[in-house]
Amino acid sequence: MEKNQKVGTSQSMIVIVGLGNVGKEYEGSRHNAGFALVEELQKNWGTSDWKEEKSLKAFISKGEFNSKKVILAKPTTFMNLSGEAVVQVANYYKIEPENLWICYDDLDLPLGKIRLRKDGSAGTHNGMKSIQELYPSKTFPRLRIGIESRGEEFGVPEQMNTSDFVLRKFTTKEKPFIDIGIQNGAKAITLALKDGMDSAMNKYN
Numbered sequence: 001m002e003k004n005q006k007v008g009t010s011q012s013m014i015v016i017v018g019l020g021n022v023g024k025e026y027e028g029s030r031h032n033a034g035f036a037l038v039e040e041l042q043k044n045w046g047t048s049d050w051k052e053e054k055s056l057k058a059f060i061s062k063g064e065f066n067s068k069k070v071i072l073a074k075p076t077t078f079m080n081l082s083g084e085a086v087v088q089v090a091n092y093y094k095i096e097p098e099n100l101w102i103c104y105d106d107l108d109l110p111l112g113k114i115r116l117r118k119d120g121s122a123g124t125h126n127g128m129k130s131i132q133e134l135y136p137s138k139t140f141p142r143l144r145i146g147i148e149s150r151g152e153e154f155g156v157p158e159q160m161n162t163s164d165f166v167l168r169k170f171t172t173k174e175k176p177f178i179d180i181g182i183q184n185g186a187k188a189i190t191l192a193l194k195d196g197m198d199s200a201m202n203k204y205n
Helices: 030-045 079-092 126-134 162-167 175-195 197-204
Strands: 013-018 051-053 058-065 068-075 100-110 114-117 142-148
Touching (some): 013 030, 030 058, 030 142, 079 100, 100 126, 114 197
Parallel strands (some): 013 100, 100 142
C-alpha cells in the first residue's frame, strides 16, 4: 500500500472506526468498548479478518453491507492519538464526513446504554478530542456506548479514579450489560445503514 495512495469513492464506501487501546493488557477493558463494537460488526457482517495496515495506523477489516463497501477500523495509535489514525483512514479511502462513523465508550451513559447521533461534541473523551482536533469536519455520525457502573448496583466504588476505572476490565456482573450494549450498537448501525439514521435513533436511543 502506497502511503499517499487513495482508493474508493466517498459515495460507495462506509468507514466505521471503533476507538480503543491496542495490547493484551487492554483487552476487555471499559475503554475498549469501541473496539468490541466493530468486532461485533465484523462477526455479524462476515467482513475480512483483521489486518494491520501500518501506513493507516489501524487494523482494517473489509467487506460489503447493503450494497456498499465497508471498512472497519481499530486504530493502533492508542486512545489519546485516535485522530491520527482516523485522518489517515478517511483520507486514504476518500470518505466524506457523513460516511465516517466513530464508535466509542462514554462515561456519561449508564452501562450498556447506547446513543446514536449524526454529530455532536467530543465531551470529555480524549479519543474524540483528538479526532475533532485533527479531522477537518465536526459533523460525522457517532455511536456512544455507556460504561458508567460505579455505585452500589455493580459493587464498583463510586469514588474510583476515572483513569483507573476506564482501563479496568468489565466484571462478571457487568459483562451481560455491556454485551447487550455492544449487540444493540451493532444492530443500531445496521438499521441506520439500511433504513436511515432517524429510524435507528428512534428505535435505539
